[in-house]
Amino acid sequence: xxxxxxxxxxxxxxxxxxxxxxxxxxxxxxxxxxxxxxxxxxxxxxxxxxxxxxxxxxxxxxxxxxxxxxxxxxxxxxxxxxxxxxxxxxxxxxxxxxxxxxxxxxxxxxxxxxxxxxxxxxxxxxxxxxxxxxxxxxxx
Numbered sequence: 669x670x671x672x673x674x675x676x677x678x679x680x681x682x683x684x685x686x687x688x689x690x691x692x693x694x695x696x697x698x699x700x701x702x703x704x705x706x707x708x709x710x711x712x713x714x715x716x717x718x719x720x721x722x723x724x725x726x727x728x729x730x731x732x733x734x735x736x737x738x739x740x741x742x743x744x745x746x747x748x749x750x751x752x753x754x755x756x757x758x759x760x761x762x763x764x765x766x767x768x769x770x771x772x773x774x775x776x777x778x779x780x781x782x783x784x785x786x787x788x789x790x791x792x793x794x795x796x797x798x799x800x801x802x803x804x805x806x807x808x
Contacts, residue, residue, distance in 0.1 A: 670694055675730055677707060690730045697736055697792040701747065702726050703784045716753045716785045720760050723788050731792060739768055739797035745789040746774040749782070757786050768797075 673692040676682050682689060690699045704719030705712045707726065713719050724738070731737055744765070748757050758774065765772075770790070779787055 673734060675733055677726075677730065679705075679707070689726075690734065692734050692794075695794040697731065697734060697740070697794060699727055699730055699790045699792070701745075701787045701789040702730075703779075703787050712783050717756060717760055719784075720757050720786050720788075723786060724764055727788060727790060734794070736792050736794045737797065738764060740792040740794055741765065741768055741770045741790045742793050742796055743771045743791040744773070746772065747779060747787040747789075748774065748776050749779050749785045751776045753785060761788075769803075 670693060673690075674688040675690040675692075677689045679689070681687075687700055689702070690697060692698075702723050703712065704722035704726070706722055707729075713722060728738055731740070744761070746757065746761060748754050754774065754776065761772075779785075
């Protein structure tokens with residue numbers, strides 16, 4: 669029988685909008701679009717890179733709770749409020765995903781509030797980090 673885990677972090681938004689931070693179906697892990705709100709202080713840093721670091725901390729915490737890590741991420745969707753912030757955010761994301769190389773989409777839509785400068789949604793596969801990986805390059 670399929671096992672489903674729904675992880676709640678205690679955010680009031682999860683109850684208000686009836687969603688989970690993360691849902692696991694067998695080994696597939698779907699992490700909801702995640703903002704840079706610190707779960708302890710409830711504050712969102714003003715600085716875009718600080719927000720991005722907090723986004724990753726939030727995602728890493730959720731993945732760890734289900735025995736996974738960033739190294740298991742196979743797909744990411746990056747939402748950056750202001751196009752001028754793309755180079756800085758993608759530089760940090762490149763550092764975080766170096767060697768993981770997930771499929772990725774980057775877009776600059778309006779987010780739920782102007783305080784959110786970046787949000788990240790990921791899909792992971794538990795133990796993908798231990799899989800044999802073949803890299804195919806179509807051009808050099």
